[in-house]
Amino acid sequence: MKFFPFRSDASHAFCSGVLQKLSDMDEHEWDALVSDDNFYNSYRWLRGLEHSLGATDVLSVHGSAGLVAACTLWEGDQSPGMFFLPDCMAGVPGPWQEGFLWLGGRRNTHNEIPCIQGRRRHQALAELGRCALEYAQQRGYAGFVMPYMPYQAAVEFAYAVGGVVVLHSAQASLEVPDTGLAGMMESWRAHDRNQTKSEIAAFRRMGSRVEWGVPDELDDSVAADLITQNRSRYGGMQDREWVQGILAGQRKSGVSYFGAAAVSKRDEDITALAIFYRFGATLHLRYFGANYSLDLNDYRYFVLCYYEPLNYAAANGLTKLRLSTSALRAKVNRGAKIEPQALVVKCADEQQICHSEAKRHNHRMLREYQDEFPGHLSWDWELVGSHQNPTN
Structure with missing residues (x-):
């Protein structure tokens, strides 16, 4: 196992670093951090991608009791579509034609950071973000992004890492x-x-x-x-x-x-x-x-x-059926609720993101979904209208 450590966080409570493949991690330790909704960041799903598409680097944060946060890395798509940054960030000015490091599983349409719960969670997320930014800077990326995050998870992660939240999609789900x-x-x-x-x-x-x-x-x-x-x-x-x-x-x-x-x-x-x-x-x-x-x-x-x-x-x-991001009208007509999804972006040069433009964009998307799917939006859409971007 090759492990390339970054410096520990300021309190020395955590140690973060980079692994060259997920198979160097323990499956049960990894999945202990993964929620039921976050299946596409589960160990075996990500290992399946490694078998099919090749290994990718893995960021990990460890504490005294073991793994506290982790995620796999990739580069997004280079052609227009769901994983092409200029398309995801349409309507928000920024350096989106430059290369960015992508966090989460390849081509995932639902991403959350596998991370501990409890009072040390914020600190663990912050350390993962610091590690990701250092990794990105060392390799010449303009910053990092994590797309297709549930809105609340995106706000939490952005607050921990000093990033910006940009709404860019929605997903459908049914309570069974x-x-x-x-x-x-x-x-x-x-x-x-x-x-x-x-x-x-x-x-x-x-x-x-x-x-x-x-x-x-x-x-x-x-x-x-x-x-x-x-x-x-x-x-x-x-x-x-x-x-x-x-x-x-x-x-x-x-x-x-x-x-x-x-x-x-x-x-x-x-x-x-x-x-x-x-x-x-x-x-x-x-x-x-x-x-x-x-x-x-x-x-x-x-x-x-x-x-x-x-x-x-x-x-x-x-108890829940998750139906992903496509054909939302058909899903709503059959009882689904629509949940907001956002991308968290952290640029190496903070001046490259216009926070007020991101906020206006989020409010525009909120109004569009309210107009298109009245009565079918999940409760967390209400948070979009009340939240500032975490770095404001």
Whole structure:
């Protein structure tokens, strides 16, 4: 194990440094810092990315009792899209064409810092931020960013590191009733209940059925083909081999142990699939794929991604369904709440960020989501209007 230490924090309570690969860390020590909602920063998920895409450096902070904070590092994307900084920071002036260090898992759409709870948490986050900035400066980056953070987590991290919070996306989630879909439908308007019943009936009328299994039972080449068809349909750039490599990496890391696959079939032909991951009491939707050469108006997307998972989650004692960042209108129409996500940025040159512009941008996004999704926003949107940027 190669460990490159930075200087300890001023109180000498913590020691931080850089590891060249996640496999040098202890899985249980790492996951002890990871919440149920933060599955994409769990040890096996990140190890799956290492197997598929190669190892990345890891920042770690240790105290007298062991690991207190950590995160993996990467460089973002170099082409427009969800992980391209100029797109994430559109509307906020700054040096976004320069290179920035990215914190969190590669292509994660939910990021929180794995970190201890309690009174030393702020100090641990601050030390991780100091270590990240020193790492960035040594390698010529303009600073560091951590995207797709729940808003409260972003404010906390920015306060600890002296960074700026910039809203840039939102994610959908459902609280799972004990009675699954039936319990969810009880809270809906009659129109929405009838629409759901109609879609499920159409799915069955087309001769489609759902079978649940585990990802290890799927043929990676078939799953990758279906997932790639869906991604290509909506502008995704990764090809089938890339997706197949990701799935193969998950087998090697063992993260597929947490997986659950909902498969739509007609006779013995797979027409679509959705892959979920269980972590704690939360079920995370990650992949949807479909055979679009079959012109089936059978609502397989909604059945696999919303209706069936509610029953699966309830039957397995899970209390939350996380639905990621896409197709928010469809998710809201089926009972989801929309949660704000923000990026935390820390520049080496503090004068390069206009704090007032960031605040105005956040308030603009708040108004846009209030106008588009009235009555469907989570409670933490209220915090956006009341918060200043932490460095103000």
